Amino acid sequence: DPLDDLPRGGAIPLPRDLFPGRRNSAGLDLADPAELMALDQSLGNRPLPPLPASDPPTQAIAQALAAFPAWDGIGADARAVLLERAADLFEEHRAALMHLAIVEAGKTITDALAEVREAVDFLRFYAAESRRLLGAATPLPGPVGERNLLTLHGRGVFVCISPWNFPLAIFTGQVAAALACGNCVVAKPAQQTPRMAAEAVRLLYRAGVPRDVLHLCIGGPDTGAVLVEHPDVAGVAFTGSTATARRIHRALAAKDGPIVPLIAETGGINAMIVDSSAQPDQVLIDVMESAFRSAGQRCSALRALLIQREAWVKLEPMLAGALREVVVGNPALLSTDVGPVIDGEAIERLHAHARRLDGHARLVARAPGGEGGLFFAPRAYEIAELTMPESEVFGPILHVAPWRSDQLDAAIDAVNATGYGLTLGIHSRVDATINHILARTRVGNVYVNRSMIGAVVGSQPFGGRGLSGTGPKAGGPNSLSRYATEHCVSINTAALGGDAALLAAQ
Ligand code: UN1
DSSP: GGGGGOOTTOOOOOOOSSSSGGGGGGTTSSHHHHHHHHHOOTTTTTTOOOOOOOHHHHHHHHHHHHHHHHHHHOOOOHHHHHHHHHHHHHHHHHHHHHHHHHHHOOOHHHHHHHHHHHHHHHHHHHEEEEEEEESSOOEEOOOOEEEEEEEEEEEEEEEEOOOOEEESSHHHHHHHHHHTTOEEEEEOOOTTTTHHHHHHHHHHHHHHHTTEEEEEEEESHHHHHHHHHHHTTEEEEEEOOEEEEHHHHHHHHSSSSHHHOOEOOOOOOEEEEEEETTTTHHHHHHHHHHHHHHGGGGSSSSEEEEEEEEHHHHHHHHHHHHTTTTSSSTSSSSOSSSSOOOOOHHHHHHHHHHHHHHSSSSSEEOOOOOOOTOOOOOOOOOOOOOOOOOOOOOSSEEEEEEOOOTOOOHHHHHHTTTTSSSSSEEEOOOOHHHHHHHHOOOOOOEEESOOOOOOOTTOOOOOOTTTBBOOOOOOOOGGGGGTTEEEEEEOOOOOOHHHHHHHOOO
């Protein structure tokens, strides 16, 4: 193997796109390319449109509650038609939505496009799911002389609290799931990205979702607390940190009145386990994309590469070479791989974490270039112990922990010890090893010999367990189960004559 001759720490130039598909996005009709190009390096002067209007929380809940019976009553098909119309409008307004994703969230063009696509996918998928699950009563077998019918309905007012890292896709996914089931929605997007949410809501209204059925409340944790603690709220969907999910859980538990479900999708400390049989080129591409795409600001992102020493000797110079080719900069340029992180707090946290690592870990390589403003150069550190990071570091810092050939189980134990269970990557060409790891780990999404980000709606339902969330996963066949409430009608058909009773039940 020619790689064996390379000195440790050398750098091999990467022969292909770091994030495949990037150049395919050329020629996009963006809303205002001149404005995008004007983004300055520090992004201190992002040309942001004014803040959208916000509904007062208590009034929003009252109006949503009043609108609920009619919205729930129009039926799944009528609602699905509106969501599908919204999907068409999102596609039509793709350029404006991408523009906002770039200027408000610092997304690269590739990520901005993926964001719009995922939102459209959620709208269409949940529309189809609601037809499947809520479209007609499900007859269930029963004793002779009885008929049993199971139906699903909205719960009432659903509060949806979404994060800044998928300001359109996750916002739209939560709202679409809740609306599809017949709930009215009060949505609180992340404080950093209200404009994207407002644009989504505007398009949903244009598609025909009634004004009273969907409300947007812009604000921080205080606004979230008012919504969650309100006695008229029937369900909460939340994506964000594990700590905030706990606070919401406590607030819901402390309320008098109905028991309110929480659908929480939270953090992860995600590992990729690589053995010496893995294919190095594939590992490299998947590590680069999983750890550094979107500036590592995905809860699915790779944080810790646990790699057998023999494989690491080959991969290290490749990883170093690839990192040195990463272009960090203006997200509005197609040549950019990694844009800015979300805000000043994020950048400070990353620098603090890097300073801690500088003390006890070896820097393998980092992307070139200055680090003004909100830019943070992606980097990898080799750590001596076979351990996982202690906390979720939400950015482009990769921990690499090499293991000896007798330490596969120690690597698995380290992954399990985090208590999180969101994503896991496995790279191996030995089926027994893959099955061994699968049998001993419990995470929501396992990716074998591929990248561990970018779950596809409808194909790869996304979400974790343990400290990573409650489920059900987003974009899967069970997603709507907790947004809806089940209703079972059991009829004594013998008592009144079968047909009459059956009609009465429908
Ligand atoms: C998140 O980052 O908050 O698979 C979750 C993926 C995305 C992750 C979304 N669906 O990369």
